Amino acid sequence: MTNITVLLLSLLIPILLVIVVLFVLRKVSNKTKNFWTLKHLSIGITAYIAVGLFALLYLSFFGDSSIQVLSKSELKKIEKNIESIQKYDQEYNSSFLTDNYKKKTWETDFLGGALPVIINNADSNLNIRHLNNDNIPAGKVLVTYYQFPAIIDGIDISDKISLPNVYMSQNQLWIEALSRNEVNFHRIKASLGILDFNRKVDLDDDYPSTIFYLSSNFIVIETPRGTDIEDSQGVIQYLR
Amino acid sequence: MQSLTNMSFKTIVKKQVKWKAKLYSSALSSLIILQVIFGALLFSSGSASSGHGRGNLNVQFSIYSLDMFLIISALWAFIIAILFTTKSYRIDDLSIISSRTSSAIANILVLILYSFIAVLIMLASYYIQIFGLSLMEKDSLIIDKLIITPSIFIVCISSICLFGAIGLLFGYCFQGPSIIKISSIVLLAIVIISPIIFPDFVNLQPFIQLPDLLLSGFYVIVSILCFTLCIWIADKSEVSRK
Secondary structure, three states, X not given: XXXXXHHHHHHHHHHXXXXXXXXXXXXXXXXXXXXXXXXXXXXXXXXXXXXXXXXXXXXXXXXXXXXXXXXXXXXXXXXXXXXXXXXXXXXXXXXXXXXXXXXXXXXXXXXXXXXXXXXXXXXXXXXXXXXXXXXXXXXEEEEEEEEOOXXXXXXXXHHHOOOOEEEEEOOXXXXXXXXXXXXXXXXXXXXXXXXXXXXXXXXXXXOOOOEOOHHHEEEEEEEOOOOEEEOOOOOEEEEO | OOOOOOOOHHHHHHHHHHHHHHHOOHHHHHHHHXXXXXXXXXXXXXXXXXXXXXXXXEEEEEEEOOHHHHHHXXXXXXXXXXXXXXXXXXXXXXXXOOOHHHHHHHHHHHHHHHHHHHHHHHHHHHHHHHHHHHHHOHHHEEEEEOOOOHHHHHHHHHHHHHHHHHHHHHHHHOOOOHHHHHHHHHHHHHHHHHHHXXXXXXXXXXXXXXXXXXXXXXXXXXXXXXXXXXXXXXXXXXXXXX
């Protein structure tokens, strides 16, 4: 089907629905003619508009959203920050892993001088890094999840990204990314979407409203110096 | 004229507008019912949606804009305007002093008045829907823009008015002389068939990209053209009960 056929069909369906509803209403109104006098109709229409006005006033005063749309300057700041994170990561420098972004730490024990690591759902874009830590006693391992800002359409969704499962089993460290997670948002835009979309309002802006790099989250395995990591899948990178 | 009383044309039209605005007010209640039905149907999905999939995360945005309410209002105006020209409505004209021309002018003025009220109803429906949404989906609600801009308000009125004007012209075409009826059918067939045969022929992009006020101005000019044609056809038509 061509775009025009789809457009015609999408117009015809509402037209048919409108005709059906109007037809039913005409039939019903013949029976309720005595009740729906001009006075009652006027009251009904005015009341409906008044309810709409009340809804607008309520939303204006009390309808604050807990989710904030980031401003251009905030987006610019975040993008610079994420670019520097990528740069540090490429240089194997761990200084970007600050406590601000720490989400969760798992502490566990293992036996021997080497730690086998198994990653389930390796295709889920988890960034796994290994770091030697002199402050950790032998036989202990610390796994820390860091979440950096992830922006989609001007909204920071980093809080919505679910944490992976991390556990020890048979002296092996298992890291399991959770199955596909869906997040729904409801956006209020009191304008005409068809005009905004075709005028490409967002795309014309100097700054992108989506900043979501695959390196927005990191899992860092910290072991005592001298402990080897057995990475049979070849997905773990080392940091200094 | 049905009366020998000496009344100016302006007074006759004024009386007819008052009479018709009251008589056809049930049309506005049908718009409310239509808006409530479509508002309820689109309560969870909104007018549009967009999705982003990254890693194991899928983000869905349901966008609540005025589009669907405007489309419903415009279609309503189109159908109501056609109904204004049907036999049952024309018979009502016989209750008051009228000519075909004064009746056409009165219909046009009522349509313009109803377009304005339709926008108020449309906005009321939109804000009632958003109010319901704010109570049910508070945690996932993002308010980008709550108040409609005056330019969008004008675009909405002119769009509804334009569809009403096309509907009225469409209705009058089938009452006029045979030559107008035949040419209307041919024109209608061309309008429906040409986009299917020549999809590239129809390109609305340049119109949509016009600024809001310019777009409204374009709609108003087309509406005036349709209204003028309506008056001309009405003037040429014979007064009959058919």
